[in-house]
Structure formats: structure tokens, C-alpha cells
Amino acid sequence: MPKSLLDIIKQWNTDKLLDFLRSQEINLDEEDFLLLRNQKISGSSFPLLNKKDLLRCKLKVGPVVTLSNLITEINTRKLPNEKIIPVIQDVKHFKWIYSRYFYIIPFEEWSFNHFERWVLQNYTVPKKEVYTRSFFKIIRKIKEDPRTLKEIKEIVSVLDKKLGIVDDNPVDKYLAYKSMLKGNILPFADLILNYHKSKSFREFKDYNEAAFQTAIELLLPTKHRQPEVRLVVDGSKSSGAGRFGFIDIFVNGVNEDRMKSSIIMELKYISLVGLLSGEKEKWAEKADYKSLKALDDKIEEEAEDELLNRKYLYWCKEKKKYEQVLVRGLIHNGMEQLRRYMKTVQKGSVNKYDGSGIYDDKIEVMKGEGYLGGVLVVSLGSKRVLTRVLNFKKINLNFSIV
Numbered sequence: 001m002p003k004s005l006l007d008i009i010k011q012w013n014t015d016k017l018l019d020f021l022r023s024q025e026i027n028l029d030e031e032d033f034l035l036l037r038n039q040k041i042s043g044s045s046f047p048l049l050n051k052k053d054l055l056r057c058k059l060k061v062g063p064v065v066t067l068s069n070l071i072t073e074i075n076t077r078k079l080p081n082e083k084i085i086p087v088i089q090d091v092k093h094f095k096w097i098y099s100r101y102f103y104i105i106p107f108e109e110w111s112f113n114h115f116e117r118w119v120l121q122n123y124t125v126p127k128k129e130v131y132t133r134s135f136f137k138i139i140r141k142i143k144e145d146p147r148t149l150k151e152i153k154e155i156v157s158v159l160d161k162k163l164g165i166v167d168d169n170p171v172d173k174y175l176a177y178k179s180m181l182k183g184n185i186l187p188f189a190d191l192i193l194n195y196h197k198s199k200s201f202r203e204f205k206d207y208n209e210a211a212f213q214t215a216i217e218l219l220l221p222t223k224h225r226q227p228e229v230r231l232v233v234d235g236s237k238s239s240g241a242g243r244f245g246f247i248d249i250f251v252n253g254v255n256e257d258r259m260k261s262s263i264i265m266e267l268k269y270i271s272l273v274g275l276l277s278g279e280k281e282k283w284a285e286k287a288d289y290k291s292l293k294a295l296d297d298k299i300e301e302e303a304e305d306e307l308l309n310r311k312y313l314y315w316c317k318e319k320k321k322y323e324q325v326l327v328r329g330l331i332h333n334g335m336e337q338l339r340r341y342m343k344t345v346q347k348g349s350v351n352k353y354d355g356s357g358i359y360d361d362k363i364e365v366m367k368g369e370g371y372l373g374g375v376l377v378v379s380l381g382s383k384r385v386l387t388r389v390l391n392f393k394k395i396n397l398n399f400s401i402v
Contacts, residue, residue, distance in 0.1 A: 003108060004077060006047060009047060010044045014041060016043065017046055018037065021036075028063055028066065041057070051065075077106055081104075085152060087147060091141065097304065116128075173219055173220075177251075183391070188219070192216070192377070226362050231344050232244060232357060250262065250265070263374070266376045267378075269379050270330065272380075279295075311325070334376045342372065345358060346397070370399070
């Protein structure tokens with residue numbers, strides 16, 4: 001088991017102990033700290049002190065009672081997590097879903113498996129993708145906060161690595177791609193966020209779906225992805241009325257069971273200007289940097305339900321006017337399209353417009369067992385990515401990119 005706060009404190013010298021006591025904001029003044037320093041109270045001796053010991057340090061009754069209570073909380077492991085890890089107070093304020101785990105469970109007991117069991121016991125029909133994202137986000141928040149104790153950063157860094165957090169390098173890109181082939185999209189979503197961090201925020205004012213698709217292509221192995229794969233969805237319809245469809249990116253490869261696995265990727269980029277316009281319920285013609293940045297920061301921490309209920313404005317080419325929808329509606333439509341494309345791809349290839357299937361010479365269709373899955377990736381601004389996965393199913397076809 002990782003170190004408890006008591007174990008950590010016992011390793012501290014006097015200076016480190018006094019820094020910790022100052023961070024507790026327990027109304028001790030510099031005179032009190034000086035008295036503790038003069039007695040050379042270190043981390044190893046502090047938990048052993050009783051009220052008589054503290055009085056012998058010439059502390060007054062008020063500080064004695066305060067310190068005695070703190071020592072009891074440390075020794076009995078009852079000091080609240082937000083007093084040990086200040087950023088947890090921020091997490092409580094934002095009311096992130098599933099975040100209660102991090103302020104009721106002692107930090108030394110944290111693990112993803114323990115968190116998962118806790119979620120399943122305390123919530124009705126939780127989504128693994130959502131609670132995994134929540135765990136990852138809060139762990140990273142703790143790790144990156146400058147107020148977090150070095151020893152606790154080391155503990156959460158181990159949890160971070162166990163989650164498979166990825167960075168922008170070839171090995172991590174490959175691992176994220178392989179995870180996606182078995183239906184785990186989260187490492188790839190992390191790659192997207194890392195890529196977005198490398199861009200200037202000003203670029204996101206004009207960032208659009210085409211730019212987002214280009215970014216996704218750069219993060220995937222060249223030989224295993226094909227953009228804009230053409231389908232005949234319904235040959236009975238006319239062109240422009242539902243006959244054709246285009247898969248944003250088709251991905252293929254071999255999964256960990258050495259079975260061919262293919263993925264239909266549907267991409268959506270929800271712009272900050274469109275979200276800001278949704279808040280104002282009119283098109284934000286002159287959206288300024290400060291407003292967009294504040295919105296970007298806000299939606300990073302927003303609960304998913306709140307995010308899904310946000311209004312969004314976009315230009316509708318067919319109606320030649322701005323239309324307002326909910327983010328939830330955009331995601332629903334994306335999933336419906338993904339289902340249609342999955343159904344179409346399972347039919348194999350077609351040579352004429354009047355059928356239904358893949359109509360693209362870049363995709364070779366062969367008989368044989370393989371897996372087919374669907375992934376919707378939605379980017380909102382620069383700091384938030386939502387994902388949905390259509391369950392991977394075994395089919396009697398496999399696909400190659402030629």
C-alpha cells in the first residue's frame with residue numbers, strides 16, 4: 001500500500017513540517033512556528049506530541065488545542081483529503097461526476113480498480129468511458145497542481161501511468177492506435193488533447209472540422225487509415241438525397257487477439273464561437289479572445305450533462321441561415337449516422353450505385369472473420385473531447401486499405 005500522510009510526515013525535517021502546518025491555515029502565527037522551530041520539532045517527533053509536550057514548547061492554550069486536534073486527525077487518518085491535497089477543494093466546487101470518491105477515500109487507497117468498484121456500487125448504470133475519463137482528469141489535476149505534496153504527486157503519477165496516459169511520441173501513438181482496435185478510445189482522446197495543447201489558442205477561433213480531421217489523420221498510422229471512404233448507403237435514393245455517404249476516417253489493423261479489426265470514425269468539431277453564440281442565442285459576430293478563452297476553460301471542467309445541454313449555433317447551408325441545436329442533438333445525429341454506416345459497411349462492396357455497401361477502390365473487402373466497430377469523436381474547443389463507441393462485433397468480412 002502507498003504511504004499514508006503519517007508515513008510521509010515522519011520523513012520530514014523541521015522546515016518541511018512547518019511549511020505543511022502553514023498550508024493548513026489553522027491560525028498559528030509566526031511566533032508559534034518559531035517556538036516549534038526552537039524545539040527542533042521534526043516530522044518524526046510531531047505525531048508523538050501531546051498537549052503537555054506542546055505546552056512545554058511555551059505555546060499558548062489556543063495553538064496547543066489546535067495542534068493537538070491536528071495530530072489526532074493525522075494519527076487516526078481522519079484529516080480530510082482537501083486539507084492534504086488543496087486542489088480537491090476545487091474539485092468539490094466544480095461538482096465533477098464521480099469526484100466524491102477523491103474526498104471520501106484516503107488517497108493511499110486510491111486505485112482505478114477500487115474506484116471502478118466504488119462507482120458500480122454507488123451509481124445506477126454508470127458508463128465506463130465517462131467514469132474512466134473522470135478518474136483520469138482528477139488524477140492529472142492533482143498531479144499538475146503546484147500545491148500538491150511531492151510525495152503525493154509520486155503516488156498519483158503511478159496511477160497515471162497505469163491508466164496508460166499517452167504523450168505525443170511514436171510509441172504512444174502506436175499504443176493508442178492499438179487500444180482503439182480493441183474498442184478503447186480513451187488513450188487516443190488523450191493524444192488529441194495533447195495535440196491541441198501544442199497549438200496557439202488563437203488558432204481555435206477559426207479551427208473547423210476539416211482542420212480537426214487533418215489532426216486526427218496525423219495521429220494515426222499512415223498505412224492504417226483512409227479518409228473520406230465512399231459508400232452507397234441507399235441506392236434507391238437520388239444523389240444528394242441520401243444515396244451516398246462518406247466515412248470521415250476508416251481505420252484498420254490487427255487487434256491483440258490477432259484478428260483483423262476495422263473502425264469507422266465519425267468526427268465532429270464543435271466550435272467555441274458556435275458555443276458562445278449558443279449562450280447569447282445570436283451569432284457572436286465579433287467573439288473576442290477573452291470571452292472564448294473563458295468559455296474554453298469553463299467547458300473543460302463542466303459536467304457532461306451540462307455540456308450536452310448547451311445550445312450551439314451553426315450555419316446551415318441548405319437553409320442559408322443560422323440554426324440552433326443542443327450539443328446532445330449533434331451527438332445523437334452523429335451516432336445515428338455511424339449506425340447507418342456500420343450497417344452499410346457490413347454488406348461489403350458494391351460495383352453499382354443501385355446497391356448498398358462500400359464503393360471505394362481504396363478499400364479491399366475479403367471473406368473471413370474480422371471485427372468492425374464505430375467511434376464518434378467530438379472535440380469542443382481546445383480542452384474537451386467526448387467519445388462514443390459502437391460495440392465491436394464479429395462479422396464474416398475483413399477489410400484492407402490498398
